[in-house]
Amino acid sequence: MLRSMSFLHCHSTMWEPDIHPRLTRPFYARSALLVAPDLLGCTLVKREADGTVIAGMVVETEAYTWDDPACHAYRGETPRCRVMFGETGCAYLYFTYGMHHCFNVVTSEPGRGEAVLIRAVQPVAGECVMRERRAKAAIGASTQLPAHYLCGGPARLCQAFAFDLSTNGTSLVGDSRLWLEARPPEFSVPIVSTPRIGISRAKENYWRFVFADSRFVSRSVQKP
DNA sequence: ATATCGATTGACT
């Protein structure tokens, strides 16, 4: 109850970009294990070419570290994961299952090979654009896609934000088109850690971080 | 060169 009110309060007024400071390189220049929970409550913002702003508050992340068997970078640098070894604070996008993309933020220091997967955000701006892009996944011909279906899941988020490999390597620091904004200082919601989803290795690590009871988290969505 | 596997999703029993 209390948590629900907290979410509601945070977005009861019209959201606009840059009310809260953008995250800078030092924020990302830490272990993915520290960055991942700290990203919860931050807001992912994209300004489209036509000026449209779409945004969502991060509610679910996963950490992938350099010494983690489940991390793409674990076996060294390859064309796919090259960006993970590059500049801290860049976006790492990869294509998977022959049809989906996932969006990550490169952390730690160059050459290390760490990233945080953004698995879900709660829409706070540009819902109409998101819904258009996600419309083909509509559950019923006449049913409007619920808000928690827009960005609840790493590939859904990429659809809603129109992320693909062309975004791979983009800097989130000092870039005018795509960035993350700090969590409001007073914002406080309990964080829960769980095993990461969809991996076959290192299942024992509880490196998935979520806002407990947020209905915008993946795998907790309800059918309309 | 060929086989298997995904940091997933949507449809379906």
Place this chain on the structure above:
DNA sequence: GTCAATCGATATA
């Protein structure tokens, strides 16, 4: 709960 879609990356020969 199960399963197909779909293709690049990775493993095996």
